[in-house]
Amino acid sequence: MNIHVTHDPEPGLYIVATPIGNLGDLSARARQVLEQADLIACEDSRVTGGLLHHLGFKRPLVRYDDHARPADRERLISAALQGPVALVSDAGTPLISDPGYRLVREAREAGVTIHSIPGPSAVIVALTLAGLPTDRFYFHGFLPNKAGARDREIAALAAIPATLVFYESAKRIAACLAALHAGLGNREAAVVREISKKFEETRTGTLAELAAFYDEATPKGEIVLVVGPAIEEGGETDEDAVAAALAEALATMPPGKAAGEVAKRFGLDRKALYAQIMAERDG
Structure with missing residues (x-):
């Protein structure tokens, strides 16, 4: 059995995923990095400050969002060369529809070691x-x-x-x-x-x-x-899908209700579907 021993975080930029709902989703490794980071770059200090309060500790926070300037990145890169700097978003995994990719790119070019701490992603x-x-x-x-x-x-x-x-x-x-x-x-x-x-x-x-x-x-x-993806050629057509849905609905519902359910699902005319059901039964 391989046992992973957790060490104090070394200098570098740590991309830390934070909870998107339940605070219990934060990993033990993410907590350790946040607790020992020299600096935490965040979108909103009120949101991240609330998370840290729940965890029971405080760390220096600096804002980093879509309006960040080159000077803001230079400050974080300089700090990451000397000690651990964490990057978080308001919730979930940073850089996924959130700011951060420029910071990661420039930090790597400056010789900063990049770490990503896996966790929640919507x-x-x-x-x-x-x-x-x-x-x-x-x-x-x-x-x-x-x-x-x-x-x-x-x-x-x-x-x-x-x-x-x-x-x-x-x-x-x-x-x-x-x-x-x-x-x-x-x-x-x-x-x-x-x-x-x-x-x-x-x-x-x-x-x-x-x-x-x-x-x-x-x-x-x-x-x-x-x-979902489009139906591939040779796969089930919309007409086939409607027919299959009607057959399934008719197994448990009267014709009127079955027509209504399938019409709603496929965006079709309920009366036309009902007429189709009755015509097929009469035939």
Whole structure:
């Protein structure tokens, strides 16, 4: 058996993943680095200060965010050459849709040793909860606020043969789902919110189904949206998928309810589906 002995952190830049919900998700190694760091670079000192208060210690904090200047990076690099400097984001793994890559690049060029302390990542957790293919995935972060720019980016993503992962705000989720449905077709998807928190929820369905649901019920909390890949050539077509869904629904539901459920899932006309069911039964 190999036993890893933890030593005091040496000089360098330590990229430290912090909890995205449950504070118990912080690793023992991450805690040790934070406790012994000469300096902690963070997005918001109030957020990181609250985490340190929960852990029971204080360390010097310096702000490092999207507005950081070259002089801010020079200060951190100089400190990391002399002792351990930790880089954290407000939650999750730094650099994943957060500032930091310039600091890492310039620190390496200056001869600083870079360490990454693995831990929580909303992208990875959402993928494990979604029940969609994970052999290949593309993380896009946030789509643009403006509809035109958003639609152009979605069009560019349509040809990527992988599961797509986005961050999205609660107030924009319905519009985002509708735009993805229009630009990508009616793919399978999952809305994962409040990861690792008390009200964690994963809702799955097609883009049309999810868009309709959130159009009526605006969610709360932080959201990761996972969209499955397009159906490959030679795979199941939309028509085949509808037929399979109808057969499954009719096994446990009356025709009217089955038509309603499948219509909602695929964004189809309920009356037309009901008529199709009855015609097939009469035939």
